[in-house]
Amino acid sequence: MxxxxxxxxxxxxxxxxxxxxxxxxxxxxxxxxxxxxxxxxxxxxxxxxxxxxxxxxxxxxxxxxxxxxxxxxxxxxxxxxxxxxxxxxxxxxxxxxxxxxxxxxxxxxxxxxxxxxxxxxxxxxHNGRFAGHIHPADADALPGWHAIHGGIVAWGAGDRHNAVQDWTVAHPLLPQLAPAFADGFGRDALIGVKVFLGGRVGEETAEVRVDGVVHERASKLLLGLDWPRVTEGTAYARTFVLLVHPER
Incomplete structure (x- = not known):
């Protein structure tokens, strides 16, 4: 996708x-x-x-x-x-x-x-007009879940303000965050996952919220991924995924 x-x-x-x-x-x-x-x-x-x-x-x-x-x-x-x-x-x-x-x-x-x-x-x-659908068998899926992936927005300062956004587009986040979600969620449908990451070298931010609440394990995992840390200016990205329902 x-x-x-x-x-x-x-x-x-x-x-x-x-x-x-x-x-x-x-x-x-x-x-x-x-x-x-x-x-x-x-x-x-x-x-x-x-x-x-x-x-x-x-x-x-x-x-x-x-x-x-x-x-x-x-x-x-x-x-x-x-x-x-x-x-x-x-x-x-x-x-x-x-x-x-x-x-x-x-x-x-x-x-x-x-x-x-x-x-x-x-x-x-449910027609693909507003966002993309990710099916459980897709390579960029959270295993077992049908998901709808919103846009990936970027902002920052300097020539590389879109660096984190470009990395996020090229490196789907759901399979990378999957280990943090191994214990499941508080309900079995309509799970909102917000991802916010970026900053600059030494001033990185990495936050995953599930249903509006910080998910500590996922946030720590996100911080450890190899997304770009710019040395001049700043680069941030934000996206949102709706986990619709599990398909097993």
């Missing part, structure tokens, strides 16, 4: 504003940005209704309790069925950067939509 570049960029000034100190946006304002992004991405109208951004059928997005600092650090839960949040929620966190709080939130939602949101839209559409 080929995975291309969904989004790249971010000036040095943008990156310095990642932990933006401006006033946070209201819940309604954030949800409106989510609804707008998903409408533009999917072509079907999303609207804000109370504490939800609601889309086609029973799909919705809610703001989860934040675990990070800053007005542009968002925890978003995509609800496949709004009436069954416990069984169908896929939660992920994302941070944005920009000149002010609104710009930073918009960037965060854009990153989330192009990595995490597209996997959920593809789960609804």
């Amino acid at each position: 080929g995975l291309g570049s969904w989004w790249r960029g971010g000036s040095a000034a943008d990156r310095r504003q990642q932990r933006n100190d401006g006033a946070p946006l209201s819940e309604q304002a954030v949800l409106a940005i989510v609804a707008q992004q998903l409408t533009e991405l999917g072509g079907e109208r999303w609207t804000v209704e109370g504490a939800l951004a609601k889309g086609p059928g029973s799909a919705a997005v809610a703001l989860a309790a934040p675990h990070g600092d800053g007005p542009a650090h968002l925890d978003l839960s995509f609800l496949l069925e709004a009436g069954r949040p416990e069984e169908t929620a896929v939660t992920d966190c994302v941070a944005g950067f920009g000149a002010d709080s609104e710009a930073a939130v918009r960037r965060a939602v854009e990153i989330w939509a192009s990595t995490t949101g597209v996997t959920m839209l593809e789960l609804l559409a």
Whole structure:
């Protein structure tokens, strides 16, 4: 399965504003940005209704309790069925950067939509329009699982800001992380796996979150992989995989 570049960029000034100190946006304002992004991405109208951004059928997005600092650090839960949040929620966190709080939130939602949101839209559409399907027998699969792989986004500074993204495209992460997931997951379907890695020599970041919670074993394994450590500037990559269900 080929995975291309969904989004790249971010000036040095943008990156310095990642932990933006401006006033946070209201819940309604954030949800409106989510609804707008998903409408533009999917072509079907999303609207804000109370504490939800609601889309086609029973799909919705809610703001989860934040675990990070800053007005542009968002925890978003995509609800496949709004009436069954416990069984169908896929939660992920994302941070944005920009000149002010609104710009930073918009960037965060854009990153989330192009990595995490597209996997959920593809789960609804199931036609390959939004993201790629990985079958259990594929070389880049997590053994035993059908998965939907979102985009791989990159940002950083310098001529090699896309180095980690390029490596991630060429070296599928699921089989490399498989040993860390040998003990299974907390439920048997709709497992969200976020991967974030990069930085520069001596300032590396490697984080794997499963259903919004840091997976220590997978994060440690990720840190030990041979992805590029740039010596000038920075290079980061982020992606998201939805493990749909096991096939044995």
